[in-house]
Amino acid sequence: MIQMKEFSFQYASGKRPALKDIDLEIRPGDFVGVIGNSGAGKTTLTYAINGIIPHYYPGDFYGSVLVDGMDTVETKPEQLAGKVGSVFQDVDAQMVASYVEDELLFGLENFGVPKDEIEGRLQEALQRTGISDLRYREIESLSGGQKQKVAVAAIIALRPDVIVLDEPTGELDPESSEQIFRLLKSLNETYGTTIVVVEQKVGLLCGYAKRLVLLDQGRIVMEGPVREVLKSADRMEEIGIHVPRVVSLYKELVRKDLFHGAAPIHTAEAEKMMQEVLS
Amino acid sequence: MKGLMNYFPGDTFLHRMDPRSKILFSLLICIACFVTNDLYVLLGVFVLDLLIGVFGGIFKQALKLLKGLLKIAVFLFILQALVVCTGEPAFYIGKLAITWDGLKTALLGVLRLIDITLPLALMISLTRMSDLSNAMVSRWHVPYKYAFAVTSAIRFIPVFTTDLNGIMEAQTARGVEFDTRNFFKKVGLIVPLCVPLLISSVKKIETAAMAVELRGFNLRTKDSSSKVAKFRLPDYLLLLLGLGLIVLTVLL
Amino acid sequence: MITFEQVSFGYIEEGSTLKDLSFTIEKGSITALIGANGAGKTTLAKLIRGLIRPTSGRILFNGKDISRMKTSTLAAHMGYLFQNPDRQICKNTVGEELDFTLEKTVPEEAERERRKAEVLEALQLDPEGEPFLLSRGERQKIALASALVHRPELLILDEPTTGLDYKECTQIMEYVKILNQQGVTVVMVCHDMEIVLDYSDHVIVMHDGRITADGLTRTILRDAKVLAASALLPPQIIGLSALLQADGYTGFEEVCTVDEMTACVEAYRREA
Known part of the structure; x- marks a missing residue:
């Protein structure tokens, strides 16, 4: 659905590239969570998908971004809009x-x-x-x-085939945030809509997304199924990303050689992990 | 806060009428009021204005507007009464003569002001901005860009008001004396805050522009609107009433 | 420090109301106001600051009724961080921004300079930096700095961590913690239960304009009934320990953090 190949972008007003050497493939029906610190390039990544760059913000654009086979540089944003919806x-x-x-x-x-x-x-x-x-x-x-x-x-x-959302729960309370993600999940599962969502609340995101993309200083540091990425919780902490508490617990248990399974993505899974540890 | 230019939802026949006829009718009343010098016509129009309020189900709002206008009206009345000094003196303030002519001119002026302002303000309260801009674009071929600019500007007013209030509150919390009773001091304190307001506004407008473009703003044509405005019998009757009023004023 | 005596705010016909609130915030505490959007947390915070006045009841600040004090006079005693830093920042450089607060609240020149230097250092801010060219997180830090540079007795934070990444969030909260240890009382509105658990000692739960619970953080966040009734979710580890309790495991009743949980697991396994 979305293919980025050796994609780099630097805003005309920027001092360094906002995104650098991005290789990313998002398949139809994916639910991708984008995480990273502020200034990591998360918003720019959403702009690359919906054509805001290079059409609205000019700058140096290297490599290619294809949405459903259409090159975003050659396609007008409003034509892309039929494929990609943006919040x-x-x-x-x-x-x-x-x-x-x-x-x-x-x-x-x-x-x-x-x-x-x-x-x-x-x-x-x-x-x-x-x-x-x-x-x-x-x-x-x-x-x-x-x-x-x-x-x-x-x-x-x-x-649209794809919906791109930039921190949709930024100003919402926990209950409303869950509601938004339940909605995204139902759109994704029932209608096969591809979802790309930038989110700070990693704990919330992990309960819904299928894949995670971790950005740091304009580069993709990690990318893969949620569980795979969570395995490298240490790396996430190093960068300064919030690691869900159940994952910190998992890491602690693994370190103490008490548990050897996969990382839990929410409390219900952590419960299963604990049952195993305590039996 | 429900102020001027706000839409008051409802389902009266005035709400359902073509936005164009409502605006045209207000303009016809305006013309009639400028042309006439007849006190009775102006009083008649005044009653008509109040009737719009009654039939539109916004009589309370009409009275509120009237109250607001009254302050300006009193000022205008006094000014005109003092300036015009021809004709028979009615009474004296010290050595200054207030004449019957002056009083009459003043009364006419005040009534005219109210008669011109009320219909337009009331009709706008009974019309959804989007319906008006749709009708102007599809029927009068006003370029959509302009219509959109106007409706957006109006839509952003409450957003900016909230912003400004928030900024004033934040500065009060830091010890700026917005709680002073001195009006001029307060204005003096507000002016420097225009910088943060401007910056947050520019950011908002930038997002708005991107969002609008991604949702096909540039693809829109005059035929895009799905709600088609159409003149019906009440519209023709209303316009006839407006025209009749002008004819009447010219004949009198 | 702050006492509410049967305080109500707003008019019933307008909807947004606070009804009959009575509570006390102790000097030296960090109190978190939690609840769903629209529960009245921000309104409560503004009442404490004197930005709005109660329709009935009394609010006492150090024993004195604040309705008798001017909002601008209270500024010397209280600092307030707003949800949106852009409403607070109005000067061209970070230094000027801090001076703006100081000139109204701290009379002595030397003291001003000393406090400014201290805050700039603690939050790693550049006095020549231009706020509007910086990131949201940096602006939030500047807004925080300007709210506390005069070292108020009471610091009120309205969602201090919204829109920040985890790193910035920790930096800000750690500094708030240090100030608290130095004697500043803190009241914060917060949605992130992990932060509430990590940094506050008291919690006031609000729902629909009323206080539904008021007490120690660890006690309240373990009270599943209260949280559910106010549309709140417990922090992950507390939620997990509740699940384990329901499964019949004992010894997890007091667990709130990852370390406590690991310690409990080890104790449990030793016994088994």
């Missing part, structure tokens, strides 16, 4: 309308969806995100979690 960090700023319904209509109308199909697509998107009851609400009156769902609904109304 930005600042959810308030990315809203175009005052009402939920209009927010969804904007994209549908722009992309010339036939008028007799619009109503169906609109209802489908609201239903898939579980916000059918918010259709006529004013966006200003919604909670942070609800706004985030509206942003996702406005994107999936356009039926």
